[in-house]
Amino acid sequence: MSWFSNYLFGDYSDESVVPDSYEGTAISDSFEKPVSSNLRETEVVSGIRYRDNTVQLDLNTPVEDPYAQQGYSNFGYGGEYSFVQQECYPNESYGCQQGYSNFGYGGEQSFVQQECYPTQSYGCEQSFEHQVYSNVGDDGEPEDVSVDEEGCYPVTFSFDTTQTFSSRKEMVRWVQDTAKDNGYLIVTKRSNKRGENYKIWFQCTFGGEHKSVATQRKTGSKKIGCPFEMIGFSESSGSVWRIEVTKAKHNHTPIENFEGHAYARRLSSEDKKLVKELAEQDIRNQSIWRTLTKNNPARKLIPKDIHNAVQKINAEKNVGNSPMQKLENILIEKNYTYYMRTNEISNEVEDVFFVHEKSFTMWCAFPHVLMIDATYKTNMYNLPFVQVVGMTSTNKSFTAACAVISAEKSENYLWVLQRIKSMLAGCMEPRVILTDRDFALMNACEQVFPKAHKYLCRFHIQQNINKNSKRKFSDKEWKEFVRTFWTLCESTTEEIYMYNLENFEAQLKEADREQVYDYMKKSWLDPYREKFVSCWINQTINFRQTTTNRVESMHATLKSHFPSHRNTLDKLVLYVDHVVAKQYAEIRSTFETSLRKVMTHHKKQPMLAYILRKVSIYAIELLSIELKRKEDGLRAYGASCGCQLFTSCGLPCACRLEKLENKGSFHTCRAWRFLSNASPKPTMDSEQNRARSRLAYIIQGSDRHVRNAYVSCPRP
Numbered sequence: 001m002s003w004f005s006n007y008l009f010g011d012y013s014d015e016s017v018v019p020d021s022y023e024g025t026a027i028s029d030s031f032e033k034p035v036s037s038n039l040r041e042t043e044v045v046s047g048i049r050y051r052d053n054t055v056q057l058d059l060n061t062p063v064e065d066p067y068a069q070q071g072y073s074n075f076g077y078g079g080e081y082s083f084v085q086q087e088c089y090p091n092e093s094y095g096c097q098q099g100y101s102n103f104g105y106g107g108e109q110s111f112v113q114q115e116c117y118p119t120q121s122y123g124c125e126q127s128f129e130h131q132v133y134s135n136v137g138d139d140g141e142p143e144d145v146s147v148d149e150e151g152c153y154p155v156t157f158s159f160d161t162t163q164t165f166s167s168r169k170e171m172v173r174w175v176q177d178t179a180k181d182n183g184y185l186i187v188t189k190r191s192n193k194r195g196e197n198y199k200i201w202f203q204c205t206f207g208g209e210h211k212s213v214a215t216q217r218k219t220g221s222k223k224i225g226c227p228f229e230m231i232g233f234s235e236s237s238g239s240v241w242r243i244e245v246t247k248a249k250h251n252h253t254p255i256e257n258f259e260g261h262a263y264a265r266r267l268s269s270e271d272k273k274l275v276k277e278l279a280e281q282d283i284r285n286q287s288i289w290r291t292l293t294k295n296n297p298a299r300k301l302i303p304k305d306i307h308n309a310v311q312k313i314n315a316e317k318n319v320g321n322s323p324m325q326k327l328e329n330i331l332i333e334k335n336y337t338y339y340m341r342t343n344e345i346s347n348e349v350e351d352v353f354f355v356h357e358k359s360f361t362m363w364c365a366f367p368h369v370l371m372i373d374a375t376y377k378t379n380m381y382n383l384p385f386v387q388v389v390g391m392t393s394t395n396k397s398f399t400a401a402c403a404v405i406s407a408e409k410s411e412n413y414l415w416v417l418q419r420i421k422s423m424l425a426g427c428m429e430p431r432v433i434l435t436d437r438d439f440a441l442m443n444a445c446e447q448v449f450p451k452a453h454k455y456l457c458r459f460h461i462q463q464n465i466n467k468n469s470k471r472k473f474s475d476k477e478w479k480e481f482v483r484t485f486w487t488l489c490e491s492t493t494e495e496i497y498m499y500n501l502e503n504f505e506a507q508l509k510e511a512d513r514e515q516v517y518d519y520m521k522k523s524w525l526d527p528y529r530e531k532f533v534s535c536w537i538n539q540t541i542n543f544r545q546t547t548t549n550r551v552e553s554m555h556a557t558l559k560s561h562f563p564s565h566r567n568t569l570d571k572l573v574l575y576v577d578h579v580v581a582k583q584y585a586e587i588r589s590t591f592e593t594s595l596r597k598v599m600t601h602h603k604k605q606p607m608l609a610y611i612l613r614k615v616s617i618y619a620i621e622l623l624s625i626e627l628k629r630k631e632d633g634l635r636a637y638g639a640s641c642g643c644q645l646f647t648s649c650g651l652p653c654a655c656r657l658e659k660l661e662n663k664g665s666f667h668t669c670r671a672w673r674f675l676s677n678a679s680p681k682p683t684m685d686s687e688q689n690r691a692r693s694r695l696a697y698i699i700q701g702s703d704r705h706v707r708n709a710y711v712s713c714p715r716p
Helices: 168-181 269-280 285-295 303-317 323-333 357-365 410-423 439-448 458-472 475-489 494-510 514-531 549-559 569-596 606-611 617-637 644-649 654-662 670-676 704-711
Strands: 024-034 040-050 055-057 070-075 081-088 096-103 109-114 132-136 142-146 186-194 197-204 229-235 240-247 337-342 349-355 369-375 385-391 397-404 432-435 453-456
Touching (some): 168 186, 168 197, 168 229, 168 240, 269 285, 269 303, 323 349, 337 410, 349 357, 349 410, 349 569, 357 397, 357 569, 369 439, 385 549, 397 410, 397 569, 410 439, 439 453, 453 458, 453 514, 458 475, 458 514, 494 514, 549 569, 569 617, 606 617, 606 654, 617 654
Parallel strands (some): 369 432, 432 453
Antiparallel strands (some): 024 040, 070 081, 096 109, 186 197, 197 229, 229 240, 337 349, 349 397, 369 385, 385 397
16 A cells, blocks of 8 residues: 555556555546636546545645636645646646746745746656746845846856965965855866966866766766856966956856865865874774864865765775785784684685784783684674683783684684694693684684683573573563573582472473473583583682673674774774773783772771782682671581682682681781782783793692682782
8 A cells, every 4th residue: 555655647557457455446537627718728636446436536636626727735845835826738748837836945935937838748848938036035025036048147246356365375265265155166177387377267166067987877967067267367477366257157046055065075184184193093984073073163074075085094005005915014013923824725815813912911921711702793804703812810801812714613713722822832721711602613622722621601501592492481480490590500519400400390390391491401401511500610710700701892892993894804903902902001000909909898807908909809809708608608507618719719718718717827827928928920021921920829729820810910
């Protein structure tokens, strides 16, 4: 029925072509009505005939008006009222003398008289002999403006030809500014210098005729052959300039909106310089446009002008270089360590691996846990972008390494992980690698780092379960299901896990959802429970990392710098450079804060007094929470400790803190002394970024180097 809203005329609206399934049928008919004694008018009526044979006619067709000279009303596009008078000659077509009264774009009323001759076409082809335009004057009465025989309008302003100028630049600027103030655009047509005489011919921007040479594109032009012409010439060897108007008339009305004319929106040299400076700082084009228009509200610019200027700046900067040459140039300029893998047959680059200098510095200090994930919509080639992320002792994330790969296949991931391993020569290899269930990445991790513990991201597991099972639950039931599942994941011992699993199974079977339980058991619990359930993953130092959310956060942070997701690879490297520099500054800030700042609630716990300002505030906060759990859980209810903090983070858990306190002089306890006097700290000096960080142990037991990296605070 939507196409019935378009009016159908003549034979094109045959009822037979309209399907019966539609509620209404489009109809059309013609009728004759008396016009005068010697004139008759033929009108076309269109509308819709419904199944009950009622007819809804086109409301714009004056079927009920019996008069010879027909008048009917309608509302214009802006809601204003318009009126049309028609007087038609006896003919088979619509040739007619017409007078139109309407409201102009600015709300003023205008009137046009047109004389049309009979024609044999159906579209009212019209030839105009004379036009009279009327604008509303200051007193509210219409003022007629006649057009001469050449189609030109009266001269509304004239240039002061007695004006003299000291330079060509001054003359050109004055001519263009004066014309623009009066609603015209004057451009340079040509110039000629013969000896000491210098001439410049000016014309209207609508002057001349457009000659298109395009063969594929559809082109157009604003040129309408405006006759205006003016000459500027020099006197006294170029020290004095004058102007002379040879043709003062225009064949068009003054310009109302200069935003629609590219010449009026041209950027000055100062504007181009500012755009270049802002673009080099990765300011978005929209923000650059707002800056320019805010500085000068009279400037006529549109966002497309800034986009074109930035594109031109980038093209000039990289002229003569291929995309891979530009990428390699920026990697060398920013002092990246990078590798490229090429296809053996075509010699095309397939994978690129690169590490920022500051990223490598942080990576050497904190190599223990790595989180790996790939994302899309980062480059114009739609290639996967892989980020390797680590964490510091102050609970800050950092980008360790990046790669652009041709596909998410085992061979691509294998090459990336081999580059990671080669970068860590002489340093500690990762103890824990956290990924989603990407089989290609999991297999590559198993081959390159066989001794590392490979865990799965709980968040991605939850997302897979959502897609498979959420539709089978109501909202309230789904929240309860998710709560029970996370309780199962947080089981601290195998006995507690089996108990929670029985409750989980009973809950699903009682709700007649055995299929959901079978899916959970076969897809996740049986094959992968040792990769995401706490009682297994917390047996190694993982610093409580159970998801790849840190990588997802890095993806979002990086993409927030993008003006568009269609970036070239060299631009992508620049954005990574900005993100890493910001991370490095923030991490150094947290180190200094931990060395200087003391939290008030930490002072109230005597056991922590000896380690304040000596380890990270984040580690002290974990110990503070564990001390509170010791009081509220172990002593009050006689609950078991679980030792999760000790096994996953290397910090004294509640039961160990209880033993230290029972000894009495816990301030001189050997473990606390090692914790507070840990020296030297992991270095962040970029000059030693390839040397293995010397990590002092802080507590007794295995993996003391790992525990130290978690709680010790590297000095800037």
